[in-house]
Amino acid sequence: MRSAVFTEYGRPEVLQIQQVDKPVPRDDQVLIKVHATTVTTAECLMRRGCPRWGRVIIGLWRPRKRMRVMGLELAGTASLAHKPANTTFEQAAAAVDGATTALFFLRTKVGLASGQSLGADKVIDYTVADFTRGDQAYDVIFDTVGRSSLRRCRRVLATNGRYIATTGLRNAVLAPVTSLLGGRRVITGMSADKRESLPIVREMVESGRLRVVVDRSYPFEQLVQAHHYVDQGHKTGNVTVLVAS
Numbered sequence: 001m002r003s004a005v006f007t008e009y010g011r012p013e014v015l016q017i018q019q020v021d022k023p024v025p026r027d028d029q030v031l032i033k034v035h036a037t038t039v040t041t042a043e044c045l046m047r048r049g050c051p052r053w054g055r056v057i058i059g060l061w062r063p064r065k066r067m068r069v070m071g072l073e074l075a076g077t078a079s080l081a082h083k084p085a086n087t088t089f090e091q092a093a094a095a096v097d098g099a100t101t102a103l104f105f106l107r108t109k110v111g112l113a114s115g116q117s118l119g120a121d122k123v124i125d126y127t128v129a130d131f132t133r134g135d136q137a138y139d140v141i142f143d144t145v146g147r148s149s150l151r152r153c154r155r156v157l158a159t160n161g162r163y164i165a166t167t168g169l170r171n172a173v174l175a176p177v178t179s180l181l182g183g184r185r186v187i188t189g190m191s192a193d194k195r196e197s198l199p200i201v202r203e204m205v206e207s208g209r210l211r212v213v214v215d216r217s218y219p220f221e222q223l224v225q226a227h228h229y230v231d232q233g234h235k236t237g238n239v240t241v242l243v244a245s
């Protein structure tokens, strides 16, 4: 079977599409035939070996053997959860990362309850105005793209407010420290276990409450081009890769 593999850190060109043996699942594993996957910023960072401290986990000089395969977000057959009935495999793959990460932070970490609306009453274009210069104080600031910091946001974060960060070593250090100190807190972590959130996401997609946005879609052979595009940091929603039809 074909597999997208990287054996060294670097530009998208380090990616190789290789023929590898089909894995044999153990008793507690399932084998998935992947139809579609995505290229996320998280995977581009992994490919570059960034941030440097992350190499402690994925490999100091080069990626560890078990970390070399791309395509962490996927949709296929024999999967752990059924894909939403009204989506293609590409849309289903693209429904996973953002939605399950948002659920992990907003529901599990800061306890957003049903009935609380996340609708955007006001939209601030970051290229025009800096929200940290405004007069409004926020209970929760959720940085989904890793472009701010507690320091920058402190002025507009309520006294007992939560600053949620999806990434960053500094935030990983600040989280336990601010938890001990009380007052404004940093919340961070990894949304790794998707078992509880996937059925919720499926229901939201099937009922039309969650719309999956696919910015661009690439064939598997153009994985390198897909990584170049995501590396620019301006994808809207998701970039998908069609592995098998």
Ligand SMILES: NC(=O)c1ccc[n+]([C@@H]2O[C@H](COP(=O)([O-])OP(=O)(O)OC[C@H]3O[C@@H](n4cnc5c(N)ncnc54)[C@H](OP(=O)(O)O)[C@@H]3O)[C@@H](O)[C@H]2O)c1
Pocket: 040, 041, 042, 043, 045, 097, 098, 101, 126, 144, 145, 146, 147, 165, 166, 167, 189, 190, 191, 192, 230, 233, 234, 235, 236, 237
């Ligand atoms: N902790 C976890 O479990 C977890 C899980 C998944 C992802 N992550 C992390 O989350 C981060 C984001 O990943 P992603 O794939 O969602 O990112 P992304 O889609 O590639 O981010 C690009 C988007 O961010 C917008 N943007 C760029 N700078 C901005 C700013 N200063 N203010 C507001 N919006 C800005 C861009 O809009 P414009 O085009 O208009 O600039 C674009 O729409 C990555 O660092 C990833 O590692 C963490």
